[in-house]
Every structure is written in C-alpha cells, then in structure tokens.
Amino acid sequence: MRVAVVTGAAGDIGAATARAFAKAGHALVLLDRTKAPLNGAEGISVAVDLADPAAVASAFASIAARFPRLDVLANIAGINHRAPLADIRIEDWDRMMDVNVGGMFLTCKHAIPLMTGEAPAIVNMASISGHVATPDYPAYVATKAAVESFTWALSGEVGPKIRVNAVSPGWVDAGFTRAALETAEDPAALHDKARAAHLLGRMARPEEVAAAIFWLASPKASFVTGETLFVDGGLMRVH
Amino acid sequence: MGTYVVTGSAGGIGAVTCRALRAAGHRTVGLDLAESAQADLSITLDLMDEGALAQAMAEAGPLDGLVCIAGINAMGRVIDQPWEDFRRVLRVNAGGTMLAMKHASPHLKDGGAIVLMGSVSAHIATDGSVAYHTSKGAVIGLMRAASGEFAARGIRVNAVSPGWVDTDFTNRALAQLTDGEAIRQRANGAHILNRMACAGEVAEAIVFLLSDAASFITGEELFVDGGFMRRK
Numbered sequence: 229m230r231v232a233v234v235t236g237a238a239g240d241i242g243a244a245t246a247r248a249f250a251k252a253g254h255a256l257v258l259l260d261r262t263k264a265p266l267n268g269a270e271g272i273s274v275a276v277d278l279a280d281p282a283a284v285a286s287a288f289a290s291i292a293a294r295f296p297r298l299d300v301l302a303n304i305a306g307i308n309h310r311a312p313l314a315d316i317r318i319e320d321w322d323r324m325m326d327v328n329v330g331g332m333f334l335t336c337k338h339a340i341p342l343m344t345g346e347a348p349a350i351v352n353m354a355s356i357s358g359h360v361a362t363p364d365y366p367a368y369v370a371t372k373a374a375v376e377s378f379t380w381a382l383s384g385e386v387g388p389k390i391r392v393n394a395v396s397p398g399w400v401d402a403g404f405t406r407a408a409l410e411t412a413e414d415p416a417a418l419h420d421k422a423r424a425a426h427l428l429g430r431m432a433r434p435e436e437v438a439a440a441i442f443w444l445a446s447p448k449a450s451f452v453t454g455e456t457l458f459v460d461g462g463l464m465r466v467h
Numbered sequence: 468m469g470t471y472v473v474t475g476s477a478g479g480i481g482a483v484t485c486r487a488l489r490a491a492g493h494r495t496v497g498l499d500l501a502e503s504a505q506a507d508l509s510i511t512l513d514l515m516d517e518g519a520l521a522q523a524m525a526e527a528g529p530l531d532g533l534v535c536i537a538g539i540n541a542m543g544r545v546i547d548q549p550w551e552d553f554r555r556v557l558r559v560n561a562g563g564t565m566l567a568m569k570h571a572s573p574h575l576k577d578g579g580a581i582v583l584m585g586s587v588s589a590h591i592a593t594d595g596s597v598a599y600h601t602s603k604g605a606v607i608g609l610m611r612a613a614s615g616e617f618a619a620r621g622i623r624v625n626a627v628s629p630g631w632v633d634t635d636f637t638n639r640a641l642a643q644l645t646d647g648e649a650i651r652q653r654a655n656g657a658h659i660l661n662r663m664a665c666a667g668e669v670a671e672a673i674v675f676l677l678s679d680a681a682s683f684i685t686g687e688e689l690f691v692d693g694g695f696m697r698r699k
Contacts, residue, residue: 380697383659383694383697384659384694384697384698387659387660387694388659388660388661388662388693391660397683398683427614427615427618427685427686428618428621428623428683428685429618432683433683436682436683437683439679439680439681439682440680440681440683440684442680443675443680443681448671448675449671449672449675449691450668450671451629451660451664451665451668451669451672451691451692451693452672452689452690452691452692452693453659453660453693453694453697454659454690454692454694454696454697454698455689455690455692455694455696457684457687457689458684458686458687459683459684460683460684460686460687461683461684461685462614462615462618462685462686462687464686464687465611465614465615465685465686466615466686
C-alpha cells in the first residue's frame with residue numbers, strides 16, 4: 229500500500245487531494261495546524277505548525293514509527309496575507325516565508341529519507357501568483373515563486389530516484405480564496421474579475437487541482453520531473 | 468467511450484498513444500502517410516491535402532479529441548539548409564497541426580480536448596536542426612492561440628513537450644550522425660532521470676491531458692522531459 233503525506237489537509241485543496249489518494253488505495257498521513265479528518269481512510273492525522281522545526285521533526289518521528297516508508301509527499305499547506313509592501317510588517321513576511329517555503333523545506337527534509345520505495349514523488353503547491361504582478365500580495369507572490377525554484381532545485385538533487393514537481397493553479401474556488409476575496413473592497417466585483425481571468429470563465433474546483441497533483445505523483449507521470457504544471461484554466465495565456 | 472483522431476499514428480509515439488487510448492476504452496482513428504497498425508481505423512493521407520483531411524475527419528467524427536503528433540525533421544543550419552527542406556519541416560510540423568485542428572473543429576464535441584506535440588526544442592537549441600526548433604516554437608504558439616479560440620466551446624488545447632524519446636524517429640536522426648552513439652550517451656545524461664523517455668510515458672501525459680482529470684488545464688505546455696529543462 230502506497231503512503232501519501234498531505235500537508236494543508238484541513239483546507240479544501242488538501243482535503244480533495246487526500247480523498248483522491250485514499251480513493252486510489254493509499255494510506256494517508258495528514259498534516260495541518262488542526263487535526264484534519266481522515267474520513268474513514270487508513271492512516272494518521274497530526275496537528276503541527278509547519279513553521280516550527282522541532283514540531284515538524286517530532287511529527288515525522290511519529291509518522292516514521294507508523295509508516296517507515298513514504299511514497300508521496302504533497303506539500304499543499306500555505307497561508308496568505310494581504311498587504312502592500314508599504315504596510316507589510318517583517319513579522320508577517322517572515323511568517324509567510326516560514327510556512328509557505330520553510331514548511332515545505334522541513335517536510336521534504338524529513339520525508340525524503342523515508343521515500344525508499346519504487347516510485348516516490350513530491351508535489352509542491354505553487355501558484356500563478358509566482359508569475360504575475362498581483363498587487364497587495366508581495367509576500368505571497370515571493371513565496372510562490374520560491375516554491376517553484378525550490379521544486380526545480382530539489383528535482384536535480386533527489387533525481388533520478390525521486391521525482392519533484394509543482395502545480396500552479398489560478399483562482400481556486402476554495403476557502404483560502406474566499407477568505408482572501410472577503411478582504412477586497414468590492415468582493416463581488418473581484419470575484420467576477422477572477423472568474424473572467426480564466427479562458428474557461430470560472431475558477432478551478434479543488435478536485436481539479438487535486439487531480440493534477442494525483443497524476444503528477446502517480447507512476448503514470450514517470451518521466452515528469454522538475455516541471456510546473458499550470459492548472460489555471462488558461463489564465464497564464466490570457467493578456 | 469470516446470473517439471480520438473491521432474495524427475502521426477504510424478510513428479513510435481503515435482502508435483503507443485493509440486494503444487494507450489484504446490486501453491482506456493476509447494476508439495482511435497489514425498491519420499498518417501503509412502498504415503496505422505494500432506488504430507481502430509487507419510486512414511492514410513498527406514496532412515497537406517485539405518480535401519482528404521476534411522473527408523477523413525468527417526469519416527472519423529463526432530470527435531471527443533484530437534492528438535497532433537505527426538512531425539518530421541531535416542538537419543540543417545541557417546546558413547546552409549536548403550529552403551525547400553526548411554519549408555517542408557514547417558509545413559508538416561506546424562502547418563499540418565494547424566490543418567488537422569481546422570478540419571477536426573466541425574466534428575469536435577463541446578467539452579472535447581486537443582493535444583499538440585511540442586518539444587523541449589521549442590526552448591533550447593542544438594546546432595544543425597534549425598527547422599525543427601523553429602517548427603516546435605510555432606507549435607507552442609499555435610497551441611496558445613488555439614486554446615483561446617476553442618475555449619468558448621469548452622474545448623481545451625494543450626501541448627506535451629518531451630525531451631529525448633527513444634523511438635525510431637530519434638534513432639534515425641542519430642544514425643545520420645557520425646558520432647550518434649556518443650550523442651545518445653550525452654542525451655541520456657541530459658535528463659535528471661539519466662535516460663530518454665519511452666514513448667509510453669509521453670502517451671500517458673497525452674491521455675491525462677485529454678481526460679476529465681485535466682478539466683481545468685488549457686493553454687498549457689506539459690513537459691515530459693525527465694527534468695531536461697532543469698539540467699544545465
């Protein structure tokens with residue numbers, strides 16, 4: 229039985245990803261700040277702050293005791309903070325970097341020694357935000373660009389044994405996005421604009437992002453590594 | 468389940484793509500100059516023959532998808548490639564792809580999908596293949612342009628860009644070179660995975676992009692290159 233670690237598993241994309249792996253017969257290791265529900269799937273759920281190195285180390289010690297071999301690591305956990313550069317405090321910037329990039333660095337550091345099976349794979353959550361000029365989100369944009377560069381660097385370091393890829397969604401109809409929209413001056417207008425930004429005229433469903441993560445982690449993607457797969461409904465192609 | 472037209476279906480990647488689609492329960496119609504042994508229906512034609520192409524698409528349709536794999540190569544540099552060679556590569560690789568989409572369009576169902584064959588050659592270059600590099604750049608531009616055009620019908624258009632693929636196409640190109648074996652060794656090492664792709668790995672990416680699992684992916688170039696683009 230393949231074992232899939234999913235971070236950010238309490239969020240919509242993380243939960244959809246966990247469901248996809250469980251449906252395909254994987255055991256789950258769910259990580260989030262609060263215990264994410266296993267919903268009947270085999271596995272464990274651990275509450276952990278991914279920005280806390282000691283907590284992550286301790287979480288992986290308990291994970292290794294239950295699952296000495298891990299096959300998939302889906303790094304989905306991420307936070308957002310709306311503030312233009314002039315207003316953003318260094319504490320907020322640090323927190324974003326620590327969670328979005330540092331958290332991924334830590335889970336990779338601890339998971340990779342356990343990824344000793346047949347076709348191990350890591351998939352990291354990037355974003356089209358790493359590629360476009362999104363006002364008011366300089367920290368988020370910087371973390372997501374960092375995620376991609378980290379992904380590419382790691383693909384060279386742990387290849388050919390382990391494949392490492394990123395998924396870059398556009399707007400996803402998820403709690404994370406809804407929370408961000410609520411901070412806008414005119415949420416309804418921004419919502420319409422966000423939908424129209426995609427060639428497909430809508431936001432992604434969390435399941436559509438999960439399907440891409442699942443495929444990249446599967447043996448069907450055996451020759452895909454160091455790649456960023458845009459699941460953006462054509463957003464990057466529009467100007 | 469669905470019906471898919473595959474161009475270049477007699478070649479290595481095309482044949483394996485037909486096989487993968489059939490394994491997933493689909494019907495395949497292969498278009499190629501030669502007979503397509505792996506397709507459910509094989510139609511031999513020249514992609515430059517618009518009349519034959521239009522007739523073949525009508526015979527094949529209604530269509531759930533189109534896969535444009537047909538491509539050729541002709542070695543040559545800017546300073547010495549005969550114009551006719553350069554033009555022939557562009558006509559088949561870019562023009563043939565354009566015409567296949569044009570004539571498939573009336574038969575494509577709303578919500579269908581198109582996959583074009585890109586290449587890492589659209590992004591990096593080795594000396595002596597100017598026509599091939601140019602044509603693959605054109606295919607990627609064509610993919611982006613078509614993705615917008617077809618979006619209103621819910622038809623997704625994407626490309627798969629392999630690095631080196633271990634096929635007859637590659638082996639023929641290497642055989643033309645005096646140092647072909649040395650280049651093969653270097654080619655293997657040019658990928659993070661230290662080998663070329665097998666055709667089935669490219670086919671799996673095509674099948675994924677055609678499937679509902681890729682329902683929010685359009686205008687995208689999926690590299691199936693074993694980390695080629697990341698290795699310097």
